[in-house]
Amino acid sequence: MTATLSERYISATIRSLKPDTQDDVRAELAASIADAVEARVDQGEAPAEAERAVLTGLGDPDILAAGYAERPLQLIGPKYYLTWWRLLKLLLWIVPICVVGGMTLGLLLSGEGVGETIGQVVPVVLQVIVHLCFWTTLVFVVFERTGADTGVRWDVDQLPEIQEDGAGRSELIASLVFLGIAAVAVVWDRIRGFFPTGGDPIAILNPQLWPWWIGALFALIVVEAVFAIALFRRRRWTTTLAVLNTVLALAFAAWVLIPLLRGELVNPDFLAFVTEAGGEKFAEGQAESAENGGLFGILGVLLGFGVAVGVIWDIVDGWRKARRAGRAELV
Known part of the structure; x- marks a missing residue:
């Protein structure tokens, strides 16, 4: 005997429910379907058409079964979504x-x-990102x-402070003072030096960088000062300022890294003086680290790495502030 559409629908609905609830759901659903079909027939519809219309209105039986079982049909529902998203x-931001x-x-x-x-780092970082997303979501x-209860509760103490993304007077003064100190330090290094040598001063920066490469540095310092003033007068970050900040940061990185990679940033006489002053122990350290370029090579890598990290952070921070300022303006 061929089962009716109603019987097939009820069977599809209760098959995923617990055995001790199936009979009750079957009886309830059968009565509900019968009443709805009868109401349509009383209005003049054919029984077959009325039955099909009622079952269509009830929708997918698996969705109906999930409602009876109070079973979520989403991967992560609203109860956990924000906690998951904030943690992820x-x-x-941190792990990669x-x-x-x-x-x-x-x-x-x-x-x-x-x-x-780069060839070794990129695949590993991609794997780390994939694993973070998968295991956190799981x-x-x-x-x-x-x-389960995550134990996360919200209260008003978690409200963030209002952040000012523009540059105030104190930030402008700090920027200009820092730039001024940097310019004076370069000139002082050239004229007086920073280390007592017992004789003529020895500059840390390579004298060969004068005048053109050092001139480019002074030009960057001037442009940075103009940028700080423009930001102060604008009172907020914009896309244009973020672009200019990116260009300036990359220009500074190039000014440091190009001569550093060529071995032309630091004065060779200064390195020779440090080596001689370091004595036997320094020479032993140089020998032990010779495969990695010696102590000076390691320090050069650390310097370049620090500059790169600082530049990347400066760029990201500028774009973050510009984006946040843009959202605030829309509001």
Whole structure:
């Protein structure tokens, strides 16, 4: 005997329910369907058409069964979504950056080239991101299915402070003072030096950088001062200012890294003086680290790495502030 559409629908609905609830749901659903069909027939519809219309209105039997079982049909529901999203964003900000920094620094110190370093770092970072997303999501899926309590509660003390993304007078003064000190330090290094040598002063920066390369540095300092003043007068970050900040940061990185990679940033006479002053122990340290470029090579890598990290952070921070200021303006 062929089952009716109603019987097939009821069977599809209760098959995923617990055995001790199936009979009650079957009886309830059968009565509900029968009443709805009868009401349509009384209005003049054919019984077959009325039955099809009622079942269509009830929708997918699996969705109906989930309602009876109080079973979620989403991967992560509203109860856990914000906690999951905030934790995942925090992890994606911290873990991949630490992996990139640690691997890059380790590979450069071990003597790997820039190309080889990038080739090894990128696949590892992509794997880290995939694993972070998968395992964090899996944990919250388990929470969703088991109804576990994450222990996260919101209260008014968690409200963030209002952040000012523009540049106030104190920030402008600090920027100009810092730039001024940097310019004076370059000139002082050239004329007087920073270390007592017992004789003529020895500059830390390579004298060969004068006048053109140092002139470019002074030009960057002037442009940075103009940028700080423009930001102060604008009172808020904009896309244009973020672009200019990016260009200036990259220009400064190029000014440091190009001569550093060529071995032309630091005065050779200063390195010779440090080596001689360091004595036997310094020479032993140089020998032990010879495979990685010696102590000066390691210090050069650390300097370049620090400059790169600072520049990247400056660029990201500028774009973050510009984006936040843009959203605030829309509001």
